Amino acid sequence: MDPAFLTELAQCVGTDGVLLDASDLLTYESDALVHLRSTPGAVVLPTSAAEVQAVVRLCRRAGVPFVARGNGTGLSGGALPIENGVLITLSRMNHILEVDIPNLRAVVEPGVTNLAITQRVAPFGCYYAPDPSSQVVCSIGGNIAENSGGAHCLKYGFTVHHVLGVEAVLPDGERVHFGCAVLDAPGLDLLGVLVGSEGTLAVVTKATVRLLRRAEKVMLLLAGFPTIDAAGEAVSSIIAGGIVPAAVEMMDRLTIEAAEAAVHPNFPKTDAVLIVELDGPASEVDELFAVVEGICRQCGATTIEIAHDQSQRDRIWKGRKAAFAAMGRVSPNYYVQDGVVPRTKLPEVLRRIRDLEARSGLRIGNVFHAGDGNLHPLICYDEAIAGQAEHAEKVAAEILTYCVEAGGAITGEHGVGVDKKGYMPKMFAADDLDAMQLVRCAFDPTGICNPGKVFPTPRLCGEVPGPYREHPVERAGLAERF
Amino acid sequence: MSTQIIEPIDAAGAAAALGEANSAGMSVVVGGSGTKFTPPPSDVLISTAKMTHGLDHVAGDLVATLPAGAPLDAVNELLRRERQWLPLDPPRSHRATIGGVIATNDSGPRRHRFGAPRDLIIGIEIALADGRIAKAGGRVVKNVAGYDLSKLMCGSLGTLAVITRATFKLSPVAPFSQTLIATGSDLRRLSTLALTLANTPPISPTAIELQSLPHRLLVRFETTEGAAATQTIIAAKLCEQFGATTHVVTGPGEVDAWRAHEGRVFGMAGTVLKITVLPTDVAEIVSTVDRLTSTAGVECAVSGRVALGIVLVRLAGDPAAYTPIVSEIRRAAIAGGGSAVVVSSATDGAITPSDRWGPIGDAKPVMRAVKARFDPHHILNATLAPWD
Numbered sequence: 001m002d003p004a005f006l007t008e009l010a011q012c013v014g015t016d017g018v019l020l021d022a023s024d025l026l027t028y029e030s031d032a033l034v035h036l037r038s039t040p041g042a043v044v045l046p047t048s049a050a051e052v053q054a055v056v057r058l059c060r061r062a063g064v065p066f067v068a069r070g071n072g073t074g075l076s077g078g079a080l081p082i083e084n085g086v087l088i089t090l091s092r093m094n095h096i097l098e099v100d101i102p103n104l105r106a107v108v109e110p111g112v113t114n115l116a117i118t119q120r121v122a123p124f125g126c127y128y129a130p131d132p133s134s135q136v137v138c139s140i141g142g143n144i145a146e147n148s149g150g151a152h153c154l155k156y157g158f159t160v161h162h163v164l165g166v167e168a169v170l171p172d173g174e175r176v177h178f179g180c181a182v183l184d185a186p187g188l189d190l191l192g193v194l195v196g197s198e199g200t201l202a203v204v205t206k207a208t209v210r211l212l213r214r215a216e217k218v219m220l221l222l223a224g225f226p227t228i229d230a231a232g233e234a235v236s237s238i239i240a241g242g243i244v245p246a247a248v249e250m251m252d253r254l255t256i257e258a259a260e261a262a263v264h265p266n267f268p269k270t271d272a273v274l275i276v277e278l279d280g281p282a283s284e285v286d287e288l289f290a291v292v293e294g295i296c297r298q299c300g301a302t303t304i305e306i307a308h309d310q311s312q313r314d315r316i317w318k319g320r321k322a323a324f325a326a327m328g329r330v331s332p333n334y335y336v337q338d339g340v341v342p343r344t345k346l347p348e349v350l351r352r353i354r355d356l357e358a359r360s361g362l363r364i365g366n367v368f369h370a371g372d373g374n375l376h377p378l379i380c381y382d383e384a385i386a387g388q389a390e391h392a393e394k395v396a397a398e399i400l401t402y403c404v405e406a407g408g409a410i411t412g413e414h415g416v417g418v419d420k421k422g423y424m425p426k427m428f429a430a431d432d433l434d435a436m437q438l439v440r441c442a443f444d445p446t447g448i449c450n451p452g453k454v455f456p457t458p459r460l461c462g463e464v465p466g467p468y469r470e471h472p473v474e475r476a477g478l479a480e481r482f
Numbered sequence: 483m484s485t486q487i488i489e490p491i492d493a494a495g496a497a498a499a500l501g502e503a504n505s506a507g508m509s510v511v512v513g514g515s516g517t518k519f520t521p522p523p524s525d526v527l528i529s530t531a532k533m534t535h536g537l538d539h540v541a542g543d544l545v546a547t548l549p550a551g552a553p554l555d556a557v558n559e560l561l562r563r564e565r566q567w568l569p570l571d572p573p574r575s576h577r578a579t580i581g582g583v584i585a586t587n588d589s590g591p592r593r594h595r596f597g598a599p600r601d602l603i604i605g606i607e608i609a610l611a612d613g614r615i616a617k618a619g620g621r622v623v624k625n626v627a628g629y630d631l632s633k634l635m636c637g638s639l640g641t642l643a644v645i646t647r648a649t650f651k652l653s654p655v656a657p658f659s660q661t662l663i664a665t666g667s668d669l670r671r672l673s674t675l676a677l678t679l680a681n682t683p684p685i686s687p688t689a690i691e692l693q694s695l696p697h698r699l700l701v702r703f704e705t706t707e708g709a710a711a712t713q714t715i716i717a718a719k720l721c722e723q724f725g726a727t728t729h730v731v732t733g734p735g736e737v738d739a740w741r742a743h744e745g746r747v748f749g750m751a752g753t754v755l756k757i758t759v760l761p762t763d764v765a766e767i768v769s770t771v772d773r774l775t776s777t778a779g780v781e782c783a784v785s786g787r788v789a790l791g792i793v794l795v796r797l798a799g800d801p802a803a804y805t806p807i808v809s810e811i812r813r814a815a816i817a818g819g820g821s822a823v824v825v826s827s828a829t830d831g832a833i834t835p836s837d838r839w840g841p842i843g844d845a846k847p848v849m850r851a852v853k854a855r856f857d858p859h860h861i862l863n864a865t866l867a868p869w870d
Contacts, residue, residue: 102677103760103791125683147626154623160633161601176845182758182791182820184598184637187842188849188869189587192600192633196626216683236542242565242654281686284709340622344542372624373543409625416627427620427627435608435616435643436629442851454628 001041001084005062009042009086012054017092019043028087031074032134036418040067040081047092049167049175049205056203057173059086065448068203070111070142073134075338076417078145078198078453088203090141096120097206104211105164105181110141110204114148117209126211129156132413133321141204146415147196151247151320152277154371160195162210168194168202171444181208193439198415199450201443215279218246219289220313222275223296224268224303228252228366231272232347234299235370238276239343241295243288248371249275254330255323255365255378262326265319268303274370275320277313323367324378331363331380333389337396339403340412343373352402353377360395362388374412375403401426416454424456437461485511485524489532493607493615493646499528500644501613503861510861512640514582515553517574519826522865528644530581536647541566545604545621547649550581562655569596569653573748581645586825587637590744591689591702594680594789596653599636605649606632608642611857615646623651634852640863641870642856656688656704661736662714664699666726669772672699673765673788675724680761680789685717692768692786692793693743699726700743702736746783752798753828755808759820761791770814771795780804791820801828812840835868842868 010018019025020042029037041064046052059066066086069079081087094111101124106117114135117128131150132138138148144166149158156162165179179191194201225231231250238245251259256267267273276292278285296304307313327334341349350366357364365378377399381392400410400423410416410423424433433455441461443449490496503510508525521527533551540546541564548557548568554575558567571590572578578588584606589598596602605619608631618631635645666672669692676690676699689702701717703710718728731739747754759767764786771793775782781798795811797804812822821840827833842849849869853860864870 100760102681102762104681105760147630149624157597157601158624160630161597170848174844174847176848177843178845180819180843182760182818184587184756184758184792184821184823185843186821186823186839186868187845188642188852189600189633189637190845190848190852192636193629193631196630213681213683239544240542242657244654281684281705281709281713283684283712284686284705287706287708340624342540342543342545342622344540369624373622374624407620408622409620409627411627412622412624413626420627424628428617431610431614432616432618433628434614435610435631436618438855439629439631439634439852442855443848445851 002062005058005064006042008058009044009055012058013044013046013051017045017047017051019045028069028072028081028089031069031072031077031079033075033077033417033419036077036080038081038083040087041084043087043089045089045092049169052088052203052205053169053173053175055086055088056169056171059448060171060173060446063446063448065451067450068141068145068199070139071113071137073138074142074146074417075336075414076411076419078415078417080418082451090139093205101126104213105208106211107206107208108140109206110144111139114138114140114143121211125214127214128209129162129212130159140207140209144195144204144207145197145199146413149413151249151369154248154369155244155246156212160192163191163195163207164210165208166191166194166204167206168204170202171446171449175205198417198454200440200453201449217282217285218277218279218313219285220275220277220307220316221293221296222267222273222305222307222316223301224270225272225274225299225301226270228272228350229347230300231274232350232370234274234296234301235343237295237299238292241291243278243292245276245292245371246279247275247277248369249320250368250370251320251323252366254363255327255367258326258330258365259319259323261329263318263322265315267319270302275316320367327365327378327380332382332384333380335379335381335392335396337375337377337379337399338411338414339375339400339408341373341375341403341406341408343371345406345408346370346373349375349402349406353399356395356398360391362392362395364395372412373408418453421454421456424454485527487527487529489529491532491535493609496528496533496644496646497609497613497615499526500609500611504611504613504859507859508861509864511863512644514551514579515577517578518582518586518588530579533581533646539564543621544652545623545649546652547605547621547647548580549647550579550645552580554578554580554583561652565655566652567655568602568650570599570602573744580648584636584645584648585638585640591691591740591787594690594787595688600633602650603632603636603648604651606635606645607647608635609644609646611643611859611862619649621649639866641853641867642862658707658710659702659704659736660710660714660730660732661739662701662703662717662721662728662730663739664701664721664726664728666697666724669694669697669768670765671724672697672726673768673786675699675721675726676788677761678720679717682720685713690787690789691743692764692784692788693746694768694772694784700739743785747785747794747796750796750798751828752796753801753804753808753824754826755795755797755811755822756825757793757795757811757815757820757822759791759793759815759818761789763818763820764788764791764793767793767814767818771811774807774810778803778807780807816840835866835870839868
C-alpha cells in the first residue's frame with residue numbers, strides 16, 4: 001500500500017492500532033468460512049467512533065475500499081478482507097456503555113460479545129434474546145451486520161427486532177444515527193435495512209439494544225421418533241395447535257450418533273429426535289406442555305424425556321449445539337449448508353435430500369431449526385480423496401436449489417457474503433437485485449464499503465460527480481458500472 | 483387541477499401506471515382507503531382499492547401473502563377460519579388496508595406483545611417509479627438473503643414505491659381473552675403501575691393501555707383460560723397495592739371496552755399526536771400534556787402504550803388554540819430523546835411535512851439519498867415527507 005496512506009492511517013488510530021506485518025495480517029485473512037482467504041493491505045484496531053470515522057474518511061479520500069470485522073465468526077465470508085484494502089476490526093470497542101433496567105435497554109459498543117450483554121444483565125432477571133450458537137465469541141456489530149437469530153428466534157425474532165438504534169459511520173465518513181433509544185424514530189426506517197446488510201452500508205459504532213425479562217418458567221422435552229416424517233408431523237401439529245414454542249429443533253440419526261460420540265447427551269438411538277422448549281408464565285407453560293407431550297405421543301414418539309431442571313436442559317442443548325463440531329467424529333471433513341424451506345415443505349425437501357444422498361454417495365446429516373424450516377444439512381466428505389471436496393460443494397449447492405424450488409431461501413442465518421452471492425439470482429430476479437442496489441448506492445455511491453459481497457455482480461452507482469476515473473473496485477474486476 | 487384516478491388490480495397495472503406518470507413527469511399520490519390522511523392534490527391518484535385478490539394463507543407455515551388493497555379486518559376474518567390472525571390492531575381496522583398499514587407502520591394496543599408491521603413483515607412486492615416490479619424477502623420467517631426492503635417500506639408513506647403485496651408471519655388466535663380494568667385517581671401512579679405490570683414476569687399481557695380521562699389502565703390477557711385467570715389475579719393484587727380499583731371484562735363487554743378506548747382518540751374530530759419517549763418518562767410527558775391543555779382550556783384525550791413509551795393525544799377545538807401546545811409537547815419529548823409526530827391533523831391539507839414530523843435527525847441526508855434513488859423525479863407522494 002502507499003506509504004503516505006499508511007502513515008496517515010497510523011495517525012488515525014495510533015501506531016499500536018495498525019497491523020501491517022504479514023504474520024499479523026494472517027489472522028485476519030478469513031472469517032469462520034476458512035477456505036476463502038484474502039490478505040488485507042492493513043488492519044486497523046480503532047478504539048472509538050472518532051477513530052473509525054477518521055479511518056473511513058481517509059479511505060474515502062484515497063479511494064481505498066474497507067471492510068468492517070467483528071470477531072470473525074461469520075460463516076459466509078462477509079468479513080473477507082479486500083486485497084490492498086483496509087480491514088477495520090472493532091474488537092477493541094468492546095464496552096457496555098450503559099444498562100437501563102427500568103427501560104430494558106443497554107447501550108453497547110460493536111465489539112461487545114452477544115453473551116456479555118446477557119451476563120451483565122442476568123442479575124436483574126434480564127437477558128438479550130438473539131442467541132446464535134457462536135454467542136460466546138460473536139460480536140454485536142457482527143450480529144447487526146448478519147441479522148443473527150439463534151435457536152429461539154421462532155418466538156423471539158432476530159437481531160432486527162432487538163436493536164432499537166445505532167450510531168454508524170457512513171462510507172463518506174459522516175457519523176449519523178438510525179433509530180434511537182425510544183421507538184419509532186421519525187423518518188424512514190433505515191435501521192430496518194441496515195440490520196442484515198452484511199456491512200455493506202455503514203460501520204456501526206454503537207448500538208442500543210432491547211432487553212427482555214426472563215420467563216417465569218421454561219420446560220423442555222426430548223422426544224425420539226421412528227422416522228423423520230413422524231417428527232415432522234409432530235412439529236406441524238404443535239404449530240396447528242396454536243402453540244408457538246420458544247424453540248423446536250430436530251436431528252436425524254447421523255447427527256444424533258455424532259453428538260453422542262462427542263458429548264454423550266444420552267439421546268435415544270432413533271431415526272429422529274425433536275427438542276421442544278416452551279417458556280412463559282408457569283400457568284400457561286404447564287397447560288401447553290401437556291398438549292405438546294400428547295402430540296408427540298400421538299405422532300408416534302417412542303421415547304419422551306422431560307427435563308426437570310437446568311442441568312438436564314443444558315445437557316440436551318449441549319447435544320444439539322455440539323452437532324456441527326461432532327460431525328468431525330464420523331467424517332474427516334464436512335460441509336455445512338444453511339437453507340430455509342416453508343415448514344410445510346420440510347418432509348418433501350428432506351426426501352429429496354435423502355435421494356441426493358443415495359445418488360451422490362456422500363452421507364448427509366440433517367440438523368435443523370424445525371420450527372422455522374431452517375435446514376443445516378452436513379455433507380460428509382474426505383478431502384484426501386481427489387475431487388470429493390468439490391463434489392460435496394456441488395451437493396450442497398443442489399440442496400439450495402431444492403430450498404428455492406420449495407419457496408424458501410438460500411440462507412436463513414449465515415448470510416450471503418461471498419459464499420452465496422452467486423446463488424442470489426436463483427432467488428431474486430435482476431429487477432429485485434437492482435432495487436436493493438438503489439439502497440446500496442444511496443449509502444455508498446462510490447462503492448468502497450465492503451464491496452464484492454452479497455450481490456452477484458456488484459455494480460457501481462453511475463453518477464459519481466466529476467470526471468470518470470476507473471474505480472479501484474472496477475480495476476480489480478470486482479464490479480461493473482451501474 | 484383534475485386528477486386522473488387509476489385503480490390497478492395487480493403489481494403489473496400499478497407498475498405500468500407509475501412508469502407512465504414517471505415518463506410524463508406527473509405527480510402521483512398512492513391511496514388506500516384514506517384512513518390516515520386526505521390525499522393531497524396530484525396529477526395521478528393510484529388507488530389500491532381493486533388490489534384485493536390473491537390472498538394466500540398457508541396455515542401450516544403460519545404465514546400469509548396479502549394484497550395491498552385488502553382491508554385488515556376482512557383479511558383477519560379469513561385467517562381466523564384457521565384460528566390464526568395478522569396480529570395488528572391499528573385504528574379503523576375495518577377500513578385500513580394492508581398497503582396503508584405498511585406504509586404508515588401503523589399498529590394498536592397489542593403492539594405491546596406482537597410488534598408493529600415492520601416486526602411481522604417477511605416479504606414484499608413493490609412497483610417502482612421506473613415501471614419495474616421488485617420483490618424482497620420471501621415467504622419464510624427466517625431469511626437473510628439480500629437487503630430487507632420490506633422493512634424499509636414500513637412507514638415510508640408510499641414515498642419510495644407502490645406497495646402491491648406483502649407476506650407476514652401470523653399468530654395463533656388465543657383460546658381465551660379477558661381485560662382487567664384498573665381505575666385510579668392519579669395518572670403518575672397509574673403510569674408507574676403500568677410499568678410494574680409490564681416488568682413482573684408471571685404477568686404477561688398482550689396490551690397495557692393508559693387512558694385519561696377517566697384515569698384508567700386496560701390490561702389484556704390472551705392465553706388459555708386458566709393462565710389468564712391466574713395472571714389476572716396477580717395483576718389485580720398489584721393494582722390494589724397502587725390504590726386502583728379493578729374489574730374484569732370479557733366477551734362483548736371486552737370488545738366494547740377496547741372499541742371505546744380506540745374511539746376516544748381516533749373516533750372524534752381533532753388533531754392526533756403520537757409522542758414517543760422512554761417508558762419511564764411516560765408519566766412525566768402525560769403530566770405535561772395534562773398541564774398544558776388544562777391551562778389553555780383545550781379539550782384533550784390521552785391513551786398510552788406505557789411499556790412501549792408511546793402516548794397518543796387527541797387535541798380538539800380551535801386549532802389556533804392548540805397548535806402552540808403541539809410545539810411545546812414536541813420540545814418536551816425531544817428533550818427526553820423522543821419525538822412527537824402529528825398522525826392526523828384537523829387541518830389536513832394545510833400542515834407542512836416539518837410541522838407534521840418535527841426534526842428527523844442527522845440521518846436525513848441518507849433518507850433523502852434513498853428517496854432520490856427510488857424516485858429520482860420526485861413524483862411519488864411528494865408533499866408528504868420531510869425526506870423528500
